[in-house]
Amino acid sequence: MNRFLISAGFALAALFTQGQTMFHISNVTISEKDNVRRGQDVSAQVVGSEGQDRLVMFDQDGMRAKAQVRIHTHNSRRSSVKDGAVYVTFVIHLKVDGDNDKREVKKTFYGDQERITHFKEKFTIKKGINVRVITVEFDGKLE
Numbered sequence: 001m002n003r004f005l006i007s008a009g010f011a012l013a014a015l016f017t018q019g020q021t022m023f024h025i026s027n028v029t030i031s032e033k034d035n036v037r038r039g040q041d042v043s044a045q046v047v048g049s050e051g052q053d054r055l056v057m058f059d060q061d062g063m064r065a066k067a068q069v070r071i072h073t074h075n076s077r078r079s080s081v082k083d084g085a086v087y088v089t090f091v092i093h094l095k096v097d098g099d100n101d102k103r104e105v106k107k108t109f110y111g112d113q114e115r116i117t118h119f120k121e122k123f124t125i126k127k128g129i130n131v132r133v134i135t136v137e138f139d140g141k142l143e
Contacts, residue, residue: 024140120135
């Protein structure tokens, strides 16, 4: 019984000592014509160094903006530059009055490059002859 508890303790310790990747979203703005609304700063913890998570950045008046981040690395025996790279795919989901749209943006960070980026994506929502152009803008940071 004691062996089981000791081995379970070591397994839990190994699990918690793995590196955690944090993804932070800040300075969220949703703009439509002259109407600029601010969203909330949010953070997500990705277990280990690879994985994905979704964050709700804005949810007001029938409009909802979410960001999904997928992080992965690439093992390359032929290129030390590619071997040290972190590949991040950002998917921005926008839901306005029941209509859904999304944009996918891929970023590559090499070596010790600072993992900070800025996003500015325009969404066009059409209902009949009415057209709404909504801009989602935010800063993203990986740690």
